[in-house]
Amino acid sequence: MDGFLGAAYALHHVAALVSLSERQDLGRAVGDAGGTWFATVDGKGRGSAKSLTGEEVAVTDRRFAPTLFLYDNYPGGIGLTAPLYDLRKELITRTRDLVSACGCKLGCPACVGPILASDEVRGYSPKQASLTVLQLLDSAD
Numbered sequence: 001m002d003g004f005l006g007a008a009y010a011l012h013h014v015a016a017l018v019s020l021s022e023r024q025d026l027g028r029a030v031g032d033a034g035g036t037w038f039a040t041v042d043g044k045g046r047g048s049a050k051s052l053t054g055e056e057v058a059v060t061d062r063r064f065a066p067t068l069f070l071y072d073n074y075p076g077g078i079g080l081t082a083p084l085y086d087l088r089k090e091l092i093t094r095t096r097d098l099v100s101a102c103g104c105k106l107g108c109p110a111c112v113g114p115i116l117a118s119d120e121v122r123g124y125s126p127k128q129a130s131l132t133v134l135q136l137l138d139s140a141d
């Protein structure tokens with residue numbers, strides 16, 4: 001989950017740059033392809049899954065189809081997402097380049113988003129998890 005949330009964070013920033021828009025013009029979400037839940041980052045920096053009604057849910061099915069959504073953040077849309085979909089390969093490549101080139105070791109707000117102090121202590125790398133997800137996205141399609 002951390003890999004998807006980190007990849008979404010980085011893709012969101014690159015998508016705003018590529019589409020010449022503000023970051024808040026686009027929304028992002030990670031969820032199941034079936035639309036039964038989505039993940040957000042809570043105030044403590046950890047991803048949690050919620051139902052469509054906003055209730056916290058436990059994701060117990062390891063076979064879920066993780067899906068990363070970038071969407072137009074305006075009701076009815078202002079035409080940002082169709083061009084981004086057409087540029088998805090470039091978007092993923094540029095995002096992989098951004099994360100790979102970042103000078104941090106485990107992840108930071110300049111690439112995959114803030115990481116927890118506990119991740120630093122145990123050497124867990126949200127950055128590497130995000131790069132793995134981006135690599136899988138790059139090889140798909």
Ligand SMILES: [Zn+2]
Pocket residue numbers: 102103104105107108109110111112
């Ligand atoms: Zn970084």
